[in-house]
Amino acid sequence: xxxxxxxDWAERLTLSAFGVRAGVRVNVSGLLPRVLPLLPPGWTxxxxxxxxxxxxxxxxxxxxxxxxxxxxxxxxxxxTVARDAALDQVLAxxxxxxxxxxAEATSDMTFLHAGxxxxxxxxxxxxxxxxxxxTTLVREMLRLGATYYSDEFAVVDNFGLVHPFARPLGIREDxxxxxxxxxxxxxxxxxxxxxxxMGMAVICKYEAGAQWQPAPLSQGQGALELLANSFxxxxxxxxxxxxxxxxxxxxxxxxxxxxxxxxAAASILNLSCARERLxxx
Amino acid sequence: MKERQSPRxxxxxxxxxxxxxxxxxxxxxxxxxxxxxxxxxxxxxxxGNRSPPQIARTLSRQLSTRVDEVVVLLALDQLADAHxxxxxxxxxxxxSRRVALRRIGIAAAVVLPLITSIVAPTAAQTASCLHNNQxxxxxxxxxSGICLPILGGRxxxx
Numbered sequence: 551x552x553x554x555x556x557x558d559w560a561e562r563l564t565l566s567a568f569g570v571r572a573g574v575r576v577n578v579s580g581l582l583p584r585v586l587p588l589l590p591p592g593w594t595x596x597x598x599x600x601x602x603x604x605x606x607x608x609x610x611x612x613x614x615x616x617x618x619x620x621x622x623x624x625x626x627x628x629x630t631v632a633r634d635a636a637l638d639q640v641l642a643x644x645x646x647x648x649x650x651x652x653a654e655a656t657s658d659m660t661f662l663h664a665g666x667x668x669x670x671x672x673x674x675x676x677x678x679x680x681x682x683x684x685t686t687l688v689r690e691m692l693r694l695g696a697t698y699y700s701d702e703f704a705v706v707d708n709f710g711l712v713h714p715f716a717r718p719l720g721i722r723e724d725x726x727x728x729x730x731x732x733x734x735x736x737x738x739x740x741x742x743x744x745x746x747x748m749g750m751a752v753i754c755k756y757e758a759g760a761q762w763q764p765a766p767l768s769q770g771q772g773a774l775e776l777l778a779n780s781f782x783x784x785x786x787x788x789x790x791x792x793x794x795x796x797x798x799x800x801x802x803x804x805x806x807x808x809x810x811x812x813x814a815a816a817s818i819l820n821l822s823c824a825r826e827r828l829x830x831x
Numbered sequence: 832m833k834e835r836q837s838p839r840x841x842x843x844x845x846x847x848x849x850x851x852x853x854x855x856x857x858x859x860x861x862x863x864x865x866x867x868x869x870x871x872x873x874x875x876x877x878x879g880n881r882s883p884p885q886i887a888r889t890l891s892r893q894l895s896t897r898v899d900e901v902v903v904l905l906a907l908d909q910l911a912d913a914h915x916x917x918x919x920x921x922x923x924x925x926x927s928r929r930v931a932l933r934r935i936g937i938a939a940a941v942v943l944p945l946i947t948s949i950v951a952p953t954a955a956q957t958a959s960c961l962h963n964n965q966x967x968x969x970x971x972x973x974x975s976g977i978c979l980p981i982l983g984g985r986x987x988x989x
Contacts, residue, residue: 632967632984771852774865774949777949783952784861
């Protein structure tokens, strides 16, 4: 760390997000404005000097010589997080690592790996790992009129309410792994602001050609599925279990394999509406 | 082999009730379990004082229906497999699940005990991983688990 500290740092920022304090420093002036949109939604500047994690972004400077590539390097404390000739890739790694660290380290909230939309005053949650098709389903829900909350995290408070983590959606186009970022507004949808109670959780994964025939899941089984997607269950089991308990109180769960997102999305919204009607009669 | 003695539920686990199911988190093994209504009711009665026949009788009273002792033995076997009971000092006789189901018959009056388990993920497992050709510093960061040392580190596959 001392070696890194000795470098000439041009700009630095201390931020606080969900009670987690982190610092970012860069060795080139004018780079921080590119970092700001990558910070966790709702972050604020902090004036504290001590941070829990310090990111050091060393941008390669000077001309390239023949046979030698200059790489930009990102460190989290003393650990190398990314090393690349493309600065965009290194900035993307900063975003991923900072969000992941926030999800893991915060004790203010419980982070679940899930896509979330708001629908008729309730949160609809799609837990799942990478490549399970969360973002595609969220995007389809937005097209049908849902409000955007997140394509990556369901953020749950002590009362079991789901808060927005409305970072731009990372959409993989043309079956490639590379993601293009879209804000909800650019997709013609609104972003949620208010925390919502969860109305439905949909556990599904994509399989080409599959027909969407979901089966109901009990609350306990559903809670177990959410537990399997929670970031800090090992480090904060008491809080995680308590918040999950509050989260699932008024929720229904369905599980299945889906084919194309538009079919599943329409069916899910129909189910949700039917449930709403049942509850009001 | 001795007959199953009075089983005792482990008390060093976290548990929460979800309707008549119970979610149990094993702090030692970092495993979550969902006990269905019958397994949960049996687990709660494992106080170290009741034998399986006594648990069956108490369950019958609680559920207002006859609960066969075989159902209790099946629940105890599953609870033991899930490490939710204090290990007995002497090995106990295990009931084959097939034999149990045959003895219970297809017209069992209660829901058969069922325990679903998952290993709690680490934060890294939960998070999105890096995909093919994305920059990486080590293999753990890649979905494929392969970080090639080219161009300063790139994920291969995944």
